[in-house]
Amino acid sequence: MDISLATDGFSAMGSPSRFAVLQVLVKAGQDGLPTGVIGERTGIPASTLAHHIKFLATADLVQQERQGRMIVCRANFDHLEALAGYILKECCADQLQKEEAA
Numbered sequence: 001m002d003i004s005l006a007t008d009g010f011s012a013m014g015s016p017s018r019f020a021v022l023q024v025l026v027k028a029g030q031d032g033l034p035t036g037v038i039g040e041r042t043g044i045p046a047s048t049l050a051h052h053i054k055f056l057a058t059a060d061l062v063q064q065e066r067q068g069r070m071i072v073c074r075a076n077f078d079h080l081e082a083l084a085g086y087i088l089k090e091c092c093a094d095q096l097q098k099e100e101a102a
Contacts (some may be wrong), residue, residue: 032074
């Protein structure tokens with residue numbers, strides 16, 4: 001993962017509403033949720049919700065699938081894990097370097 005892709009993902013999570021949508025989808029697991037249920041759980045109106053889901057999908061944090069007349073959204077767990085790994089890959093590097101030098 002490069003820094004541009006990472007910043008796009010973290011930026012997409014930078015709104016309280018989008019973060020709430022993502023949290024609801026993470027809690028739902030691999031089955032995901034229909035957009036109507038996401039709206040009910042977050043309290044976000046449908047028109048605004050569509051905008052937030054599109055933003056998250058553009059950043060590859062959410063995947064959408066049409067099932068009949070319903071759209072089911074799922075958290076993209078692979079991408080979320082890659083983002084977490086990217087931000088944590090240098091965890092404590094300075095501290096470890098100090099300990100090795102001592």
